[in-house]
Amino acid sequence: MEHITLLIGIVIVTALVFDFTNGFHDTANAMATTISTGALKPKTAVAMSAVLNLVGAFLSVEVAKTISGGIIDESSGIKPEVIFAGLVGAIVWNLLTWLAGLPSSSSHALFGGLIGATLVSVGAHGVHGDAVVMKVLIPAVAAPFVAGLAAMLATRLTYRIGRDADPEATSRGYRAGQIASAGLVSLAHGTNDAQKTMGVITLALITGGVVAPHSDPPLWVIVSAGSAIALGTYIGGWRIIRTMGKGITDIQPQQGFAAQTGAAATILASSHLGFALSTTQVCSGSVMGAGLGRSGAVVRWSTAGRMVAAWAFTLPAAGLVAAGTALLADQGTWGVTTVAVLGLAVCAVIRTASRRKPVTSANVNDDGAVATAGTVGAVEPQGAVTAAIAAVIPPPAGPVAPATDAPATA
Amino acid sequence: MSIDWHALGTVFVVTLVATVGLVGVFTLGIVATGRRGGSASAASASSGSPASSGPSASSDPSGTGGGAALLARTGGWVCFAACAAAVAYGIHLIVG
Numbered sequence: 001m002e003h004i005t006l007l008i009g010i011v012i013v014t015a016l017v018f019d020f021t022n023g024f025h026d027t028a029n030a031m032a033t034t035i036s037t038g039a040l041k042p043k044t045a046v047a048m049s050a051v052l053n054l055v056g057a058f059l060s061v062e063v064a065k066t067i068s069g070g071i072i073d074e075s076s077g078i079k080p081e082v083i084f085a086g087l088v089g090a091i092v093w094n095l096l097t098w099l100a101g102l103p104s105s106s107s108h109a110l111f112g113g114l115i116g117a118t119l120v121s122v123g124a125h126g127v128h129g130d131a132v133v134m135k136v137l138i139p140a141v142a143a144p145f146v147a148g149l150a151a152m153l154a155t156r157l158t159y160r161i162g163r164d165a166d167p168e169a170t171s172r173g174y175r176a177g178q179i180a181s182a183g184l185v186s187l188a189h190g191t192n193d194a195q196k197t198m199g200v201i202t203l204a205l206i207t208g209g210v211v212a213p214h215s216d217p218p219l220w221v222i223v224s225a226g227s228a229i230a231l232g233t234y235i236g237g238w239r240i241i242r243t244m245g246k247g248i249t250d251i252q253p254q255q256g257f258a259a260q261t262g263a264a265a266t267i268l269a270s271s272h273l274g275f276a277l278s279t280t281q282v283c284s285g286s287v288m289g290a291g292l293g294r295s296g297a298v299v300r301w302s303t304a305g306r307m308v309a310a311w312a313f314t315l316p317a318a319g320l321v322a323a324g325t326a327l328l329a330d331q332g333t334w335g336v337t338t339v340a341v342l343g344l345a346v347c348a349v350i351r352t353a354s355r356r357k358p359v360t361s362a363n364v365n366d367d368g369a370v371a372t373a374g375t376v377g378a379v380e381p382q383g384a385v386t387a388a389i390a391a392v393i394p395p396p397a398g399p400v401a402p403a404t405d406a407p408a409t410a
Numbered sequence: 411m412s413i414d415w416h417a418l419g420t421v422f423v424v425t426l427v428a429t430v431g432l433v434g435v436f437t438l439g440i441v442a443t444g445r446r447g448g449s450a451s452a453a454s455a456s457s458g459s460p461a462s463s464g465p466s467a468s469s470d471p472s473g474t475g476g477g478a479a480l481l482a483r484t485g486g487w488v489c490f491a492a493c494a495a496a497v498a499y500g501i502h503l504i505v506g
Contacts, residue, residue, distance in 0.1 A: 059504055059505045134414065142421075146421065146422050146426070149426065150425050150428075151429065153426070153429070153430050155433075157430055157434050157437070158434070158437040161441060162441050166444060169444035170440045170441065170444050173439070173440035173443070173444065174440065177436050177440075177493070180497055181497075184497060184504075187501065187504050191504050258433050261433050262425070262429040265424075265428040266421075266429075268500050268503050269420075269421045270421045270425075
């Protein structure tokens, strides 16, 4: 670990911060439907997801190599400042979308940040355009459709097969299946997304000349990246969990199971073929598909629309922030310092803003809490202030929300 | 720039088949094992771990066609076993 300069140290810390935001941003992917159907209690769900993320981080380094060697040209003169700028862009965008409760892709934020910073500092030749299209854009567009269609057909099928069955007896089975597939999603998330951070840290070490190009991430990188993402997952991005679990559509155990299985199958199939696929888009797509698959279910297209808009904006927005950051960071030490201070200030502001309307494990299922009213709510003692604030939070779904009780009986 | 349609198509087909197949098989398992799912079996099953409560429900369908019920339950467990194998394969894919 010798030869690590202060700047590279800062980059590594920033990368771990990004990894942390990645964790709590993406908890929803694996656990939103599990929590909203009541298959697992909120705290149990995030704890399980965190452990599996940590385990997943140790399982493979395949994606880590893709990130550092594929999208950005490591030999084109990428400096640690560039990576730093890219990470700051990604973190800021991640926090903003989290504040809005939108499940945008952390991977796209990271790619966007890195691309934006590279374009400014190095120029267009530092980015492999083909790799961006092939490994980022196409899977991102295709993923929600693939997962959505699979989840929709699976939902139809499972309702058809189980139409005569006793819902009391079958819902337990569905919950068990849902937990299993949610576990797979968490595990896959650990192998995918923790590795992205490992890839970035490795890239920083390569650009700083600490390790040789195209080498595997060192063990301490794997350990710290896995821990950061697990910690973030355990903290839980309750805002996003609420959007995915309750905001898009009302999810019954059958739908949760179909959605989660579809997500797991999509993620495994695509990552097995070497795509750097966004878990977020897969999971959101499968939730929408599950909503479409049940007759009588309502998909709230306004929420879905905002989400898709956030997806489209993620890469360019993170890229823009990172480009500005890169301009500053290129000015030398004072520039990097300014960026660090500004970044911390933005994080503090967003955190303060989030405190006004907190979403926690205690009120994550509040909107249309039809099926799970008994299982949540008593998880954590709420402060009087929290309870009072929770009572006045407008539901994210807006005017459609009052109708949530109706379709559940259909 | 060449788009790898073949890989994309493979992902699409594999995902579709795997999801629909798994969900279908698992649902069959649920329906089969929970067949005489009256209040008795539901109550006896509500306590205990999700995957191991099937046999405990075997006490009540004594009068009506025990053979058919047994067959259904066995079939259900075969379905669950197939799903467990799929999960194991999934973990194998993640590791490998």
